[in-house]
Amino acid sequence: LIGEYIILSTLALAFAITVMYQLFTRQLAPWVWRWDVCRILPSYRLFSSIPRDFRLYYRDRLQNGTLTPWQEIKIGLYSRWTWWHAVWHPQHLVPSVYATLVDDMVRLAECRRDNQRLASLEKTVIYQGLAHIVRHISHDTSAVARQFKIEEAYGHVSTRSSRVVFVSAFHAL
Amino acid sequence: MSMATDPVVALGWVIRIAACGVLIDSVEKLVCWPVFHHTGVLSWSWLRLRRGFLQRGWCDAMLGFPVYMAMLALRAVAALLLVIYPLHVSVSALGLPVIVLTSLCTHLRMAPYGLHGAHRMTLVIFGALLLWRMAPASLVVAKATLWFIALQGCLSYATAGWVKAFIPAWRQGTGAFAIINVPWIGPEWLARWLHHHPLVTKAVTWLTLGMECAFPFVLVIGYPGNLVFISWGLLFHCGNALILGLNTFVWAWIATYPAMVYVTASGV
Numbered sequence: 001l002i003g004e005y006i007i008l009s010t011l012a013l014a015f016a017i018t019v020m021y022q023l024f025t026r027q028l029a030p031w032v033w034r035w036d037v038c039r040i041l042p043s044y045r046l047f048s049s050i051p052r053d054f055r056l057y058y059r060d061r062l063q064n065g066t067l068t069p070w071q072e073i074k075i076g077l078y079s080r081w082t083w084w085h086a087v088w089h090p091q092h093l094v095p096s097v098y099a100t101l102v103d104d105m106v107r108l109a110e111c112r113r114d115n116q117r118l119a120s121l122e123k124t125v126i127y128q129g130l131a132h133i134v135r136h137i138s139h140d141t142s143a144v145a146r147q148f149k150i151e152e153a154y155g156h157v158s159t160r161s162s163r164v165v166f167v168s169a170f171h172a173l
Numbered sequence: 174m175s176m177a178t179d180p181v182v183a184l185g186w187v188i189r190i191a192a193c194g195v196l197i198d199s200v201e202k203l204v205c206w207p208v209f210h211h212t213g214v215l216s217w218s219w220l221r222l223r224r225g226f227l228q229r230g231w232c233d234a235m236l237g238f239p240v241y242m243a244m245l246a247l248r249a250v251a252a253l254l255l256v257i258y259p260l261h262v263s264v265s266a267l268g269l270p271v272i273v274l275t276s277l278c279t280h281l282r283m284a285p286y287g288l289h290g291a292h293r294m295t296l297v298i299f300g301a302l303l304l305w306r307m308a309p310a311s312l313v314v315a316k317a318t319l320w321f322i323a324l325q326g327c328l329s330y331a332t333a334g335w336v337k338a339f340i341p342a343w344r345q346g347t348g349a350f351a352i353i354n355v356p357w358i359g360p361e362w363l364a365r366w367l368h369h370h371p372l373v374t375k376a377v378t379w380l381t382l383g384m385e386c387a388f389p390f391v392l393v394i395g396y397p398g399n400l401v402f403i404s405w406g407l408l409f410h411c412g413n414a415l416i417l418g419l420n421t422f423v424w425a426w427i428a429t430y431p432a433m434v435y436v437t438a439s440g441v
Contacts, residue, residue, distance in 0.1 A: 004311050008317050011318065039285060040293075042329070047348075048333075050348070052355075085420060086415040091418075092419075094205070097286045097287045098214070100286050128219055129219045132218070155354035
């Protein structure tokens with residue numbers, strides 16, 4: 001009987017905390033993210049803002065000093081749409097990581113643009129994650145360093161031209 | 174006995190459906206094993222930098238490559254067994270803790286990268302099921318677990334709906350287009366089609382908004398009114414899976430429906 005009460009109380013408490021978190025997400029999120037290391041507490045605010053359309057590019061510096069043209073790293077999921085993605089969609093994993101990292105990087109860059117330099121951004125885990133990913137994309141043997149940039153575009157249906165929101169330093173390969 | 178009258182049957186269906194999602198998710202990750210390798214997008218070498226304690230030896234040993242892949246394989250086997258024998262005493266006694274622990278490790282290793290709403294809902298469901306499994310003979314605990322899962326499902330829809338109601342694009346009827354127009358979410362052909370069919374866009378946007386906000390009524394409306402919400406939910410998630418490729422969302426959210434059916438039938 002005591003065991004039953006403990007289980008029932010745990011379920012009730014878990015539900016109450018989840019409700020509170022949905023109601024006060026903005027206020028509680030910094031505290032929750034700090035302590036909830038496994039991100040157990042769910043936020044059900046799915047598509048609570050319209051996502052921005054970011055594009056990720058990289059270019060290499062070759063041994064002779066020339067720069068290669070910018071190349072886009074496709075973070076879009078739909079280069080090839082197929083019906084079976086409804087059941088089986090392992091291709092979703094990598095683009096979703098890119099999308100989250102790029103989004104986080106832009107937020108960070110926009111927060112720090114005015115008063116902090118690129119050097120402070122380079123120490124962040126988000127930057128290091130992005131640099132790790134870009135660095136490990138295959139490259140020409142004569143390439144010695146790589147740089148990445150993020151541009152903001154405005155969706156599939158748009159006539160506006162994209163704008164650069166972030167450019168990294170060159171990193172040795 | 175059906176899921177509407179027997180709580181254990183309803184729990185069996187919750188386990189079976191949620192385990193399908195875990196099975197697909199685990200196998201998808203196993204197939205993408207290079208992603209978790211030292212040079213991969215989800216390499217432990219940079220993910221471990223997120224927090225100080227993740228850089229300790231035991232975390233490296235547990236969450237690094239290839240031990241994490243073995244953990245995913247174990248998770249897949251547990252999920253497969255639960256799909257086939259959801260209520261078997263030994264299978265649920267071993268399978269439920271394995272899924273909860275490996276899901277926690279996945280969250281610890283990756284969050285928030287490569288994880289989304291379906292992973293969190295799955296963890297909530299299996300957490301509740303694990304609590305139920307600690308007192309499997311108790312009818313009260315079985316009913317409370319179903320209530321918890323049904324309420325979590327309703328809370329998720331209502332939160333998603335009411336948050337959208339404060340966004341101008343959703344109120345103006347262009348929210349669905351705005352989401353699908355983002356290349357990393359929606360296909361170009363659909364964005365262009367919706368752009369040329371604004372009435373369809375408005376209908377889809379407002380239907381989503383309205384149904385999400387009103388979804389908690391599924392618990393009080395009774396039969397057959399509840400079928401309206403459940404049918405919409407099935408169409409919504411299957412549509413999202415087909416169009417947006419959000420395949421694991423289907424299983425995570427539809428796993429809450431047997432609980433809703435039971436709660437509705439048993440009376441509020």
